[in-house]
Amino acid sequence: MTHHAVQAPAGAAEVIVVGAGLAGLACALDMTAAGRDVLVLEAADDVGGRMRTDDVRGFRLDRGFQVFNTAYPQVRRRLELAALGLRPFTPGFLLADARGSRRVVDPTRRPGAAGDLLPAGLLPTGRLPAGRLRGGLLPLRDLAALGLLCAGDAVLPATLLKRLPETSTARALRRAGVSRRTVDGVLRPFLAGVFLEEGLETSSRLFHLVWRSMLRGSLCLPRDGIGAVPRQLAARLPADRLVRGTRVERVTADGVVLADGSVLRARAVVVATGPAQAARLLPGLEVPAVRAVTTFYHAAPVSPLREPTLVVDAGRQVLNTVVLSEVVPGCSPDGRALVSTSVLGTDADERAARARAGVLYGADTSAWEPLAEYRIAEALPAGPAPLPLSRGTRFAPGRYVCGDHRATGSVQGALASGARAAGEVLADLAGGAVAARSRR
Incomplete structure (x- = not known):
């Protein structure tokens, strides 16, 4: 679902949040709940940042392969999970190469499917079909x-x-x-x-x-795509306090300057964008390196795997592939299988990725129709050791920054960083002045 751009309101807001991804939405919701006047400005035509879902000829395509984890504390606190219509992946994954595949599962969840993990001499006998388990993994x-x-x-x-x-x-x-x-x-x-x-x-x-x-x-996908997650959060904000299609060109001492030259004043500005954009708006901000990924989507005449299971490439030519229409049947409009295949980096080749997916599934991919490709330069912040799991959001007096690049590269990290920014802004506003803090 997309929205037309709305003209930004003239005048001032107490707090401006730049960016309506998960971090920005969480920050805005917490400050709004505390009674503050908050205006969220989003450059794109809809909320979500990297968590967007597109309609491509009736196929629902997330912007890059994503999963939704129900265990995160911020997810449980903020989201109505039942309303998302979550559809689970099979616990575990298939490790595949040209010789076939082996199943890697959590034995406590699927003990009957754990035989591939066992040394060959310990394989169970009796009810399991002969030849089904290879063992020795x-x-x-x-x-x-x-x-x-x-x-x-x-x-x-x-x-x-x-x-x-x-x-x-x-x-x-x-x-x-x-x-x-x-x-x-x-x-x-x-x-x-x-x-x-x-x-x-x-x-x-x-x-x-x-x-x-x-x-x-549980690892799941929402019935309507991953974009349903930020849309649920955005629906809780007052309609006139979330403005889409409005790009912030500059953060100033008094507020922000928009791309059309108009000025909006605010006591506090929270930059809740990706790391590169955050560094542009807040010169001097240190941002982490990023990890890049490319996801290809194909429509296959028949499903190459009749189960909602992630297939991992033992040869590491691609990262993984999955038949998304086995996870969420409604993501395909015409009965064909929707296949997602992801590769590290942004220079991946579609034909090579499709051919490798065919090897992993043991399927002919010549009739697979390419639907879309997403080359995502800022898919995740890098997290090498030593890694601060959470960083302060104060950048300068009245200027704050949040996002998963200020915490951990996850839904939990983004939401938690937004919550931390809200807490720090609220504390500074309640003190009667926005206190200066050292840059971090």
Whole structure:
């Protein structure tokens, strides 16, 4: 769903929020709930930032492959999950290459499907169809090490996980007793799609928190696409306090200057954009490196996999592929299968990605119709160790910045950063003056 641009109101607002992604919306909602006069300015024709859903010839396409995790505390606090019509992915994933695929699952959720994890000599017999399980994916020692790691991450409080000694994800897995073979052959291909980097350089603290959320929650997609999430938040703001199609050209000492030259005054301005735009509006702001990804969408005459399961490339030529119409049947208008395939970086080739997806599915892709491609330069902020899991939002007197690049690259990080910005703005306004803070 798109909206026509609305002319920005003349005059002043107490607080202006630049950007209507998750962070900006959370910030605006918290300040509005506290009784402050807040105006949200969004350059695009709809809310959501990177969490947008497009209609392409009747196909619902998210702007890049995304999943929605129900375990995040901010998600549970802010969203009416039932209204999103969430459709779950299969817990776990298929690890595939030219030789076939093996199923990697959480045995506590799907014990009957865990046979591929077991050493071949321990495969169950009896009711399972002959030849269905290949086994031998993980050595017994690695199964035990991963079991202990998962138990700790699932049970320990998040506050304790945040205080664990920090290293890279790769080193944390090795220190947990997981062999290099399992790290490189099983976990690295999957986690590359989570953190958008193959070196497993991501902070071990962030890894444990994300792993915990996967163990405790469900990975889903909203019935109407990922864009339904920010739209639900935006619907709670007063209609005249959210202005779409209005680009902020400059942040000044008194407020903001719009692209058309008009000036809006405000006591406080919160920049809730992506990192590059935030650095442009707030010169001197330090922003992290970013991870890039390309997602290709294809319409296939028949579904190459009759289940809502993520397929991970063991050969790491693509990150992953999934038949989205098996997750959300309504995302395809004509009965064809909607297939999403993602590749690291922004220079990926559509034909190569489609051919590799065919290898992973064991399917002929010659009749797959390319629908769209999304090359996303700022898909995620990089999170190598050492990584501050949350940074202050005060940049200068009366000027604030929030977004997942100020916390962690996740829905939780974006919403939490927006909440922190609201809290800091409210505290400064309540003090009678906007206090100066050092740049961070």
